[in-house]
Amino acid sequence: MRCALDGEGVFRITLNRPERLNAFNQAQHEGLIAALQQAERDPAVRCVVITGEGRAFCAGQDLQSIGDMPIGDLVRRYYNRWIAQIRSLEKPVLAAVNGVAAGAGVSLALACDLIVMAESAAFIQAFARIGLVPDSGASYFLPRLVGYHKAMELALFGDRVSAAEALSLGLCNRVVPDDQFEPAVAEWAGWLARGPRAVGWIKRQLNRGLERSLDEVLALEAYHQEIAAATEDAREGIRAFVERREPRFTGR
Ligand code: T3D
Known part of the structure; x- marks a missing residue:
């Protein structure tokens, strides 16, 4: 895991196991949890970008080193933890999907607030292909984004969804040609980092809007x-x- 905070307040978290397509082992789980805690505590962090090193975003669980921990415990202790951290962090989190994402790697992207995909990237709901069920929030995010029947198709068949198809299904915000990917991510992240104090409250409202009644959301x-x-x-x-100029927000 590599983390870097720039002068604008963009905190970049890079999954860094390219030889395993950034699949999750225990160290990567712990690194992501710690990085998200740092992003929450540090007032200098105004926006978080999550991306992958090398040709992949994240291939989900490292199937070659699952370790001794029972799978249910692994899911509860790690996957569920960082998914909840991303959603409750009152700062915008941008998934910069640089390459293929599979299994929990897709869930990692879908948990983020905005998703930019490189043109060559793809999503694969790999769980059923290896006899497992969707986890890390896939069953929550997918049907809300694409509807029940398409979500079933994606979850059961596990076919590769290209970035262009992901965009047309509403699984990402934007697809960018590979050679313009980094500048496009930097532009969006910088814009978010310069946003007003209200950004965190907007995120909380839209999350509550997915679950609560109209009366509760109005309140x-x-x-x-x-x-x-x-x-x-x-x-x-x-x-x-009133002065017909661009605002200069400070996050206060
Ligand atoms: O199990 C639990 O603890 C519960 C939690 C589950 C959460 C999950 O995420 S389950 C889903 C796990 N992920 C997958 O099933 C995806 C497995 N990977 C793939 O299907 C393919 O690698 C990709 C479609 C992502 C990419 O294909 P391709 O052809 O571009 O690359 P490749 O040749 O398959 O992979 C390149 C290397 O990465 C290769 O290693 P090598 O041969 O060069 O030494 C491959 O073994 C490795 N790799 C890819 N994905 C994983 C992986 N190693 C370990 N775990 C992986 N998930």
């Missing part, structure tokens, strides 16, 4: 609007609109 929106309106960034945003 949460009203509460967040109260505290968002009291931030320096909201004052700056309104001032910038």
Whole structure:
């Protein structure tokens, strides 16, 4: 796992086991959990990018070194933990899917708030192909994104979904030619890092919107609007609109 924070507040987490297509072993799980904790605690971090080293994003569980831990414990202790961390982190998390993602590697991307795919990247719901079931949130994310029947097709057949098809299915936000991938990721990440204090509340609202009743979401929106309106960034945003210029947000 490699982590780097740039001057704009973009914290880049790079899965770094390219010889195994960045498949998860215990050290990689622990590295990702620690990196996400660091992103949560450090106020200088304004946006997180998760990507893979080499030609793959992530091939899911390392099938050559599952270790001694019972699989249920492995899922509960590691996969469930970092999926929940990504969703509850009140900072935007961008998946930069540089290459193929399989199994829990797809779930890692789908748990993120925005997904940019390189044109040559692909998603594979590999679980059933090896006799396992979707985990790490795949059963939650997939039907919400593509509908029940398409989710069943993807989960049961495990076919390779190209980046272009992923885009048309709503499984990613954007597909970029391979030679423009890094600049496109940097542009989006920089824009997110320069966003207002309200970004974390927007993320919380949309997550609640997936699960809660309309009444509960309306109440949460009203509460967040109260505290968002009291931030320096909201004052700056309104001032910038009146003065016909771009706002300069500071995250306060
Ligand atoms: O089990 C539990 O603990 C529960 C949790 C489950 C979560 C899951 O993620 S289950 C799903 C696990 N993942 C897979 O089933 C995907 C396995 N990999 C593939 O199907 C293919 O590698 C890809 C479609 C991703 C890419 O294919 P290709 O042809 O581009 O590459 P390759 O030749 O298959 O792989 C390149 C190397 O990476 C190769 O090693 P080698 O021969 O060069 O030494 C291959 O063994 C290795 N590799 C790829 N994926 C994994 C892997 N090694 C270990 N684990 C992997 N998942």
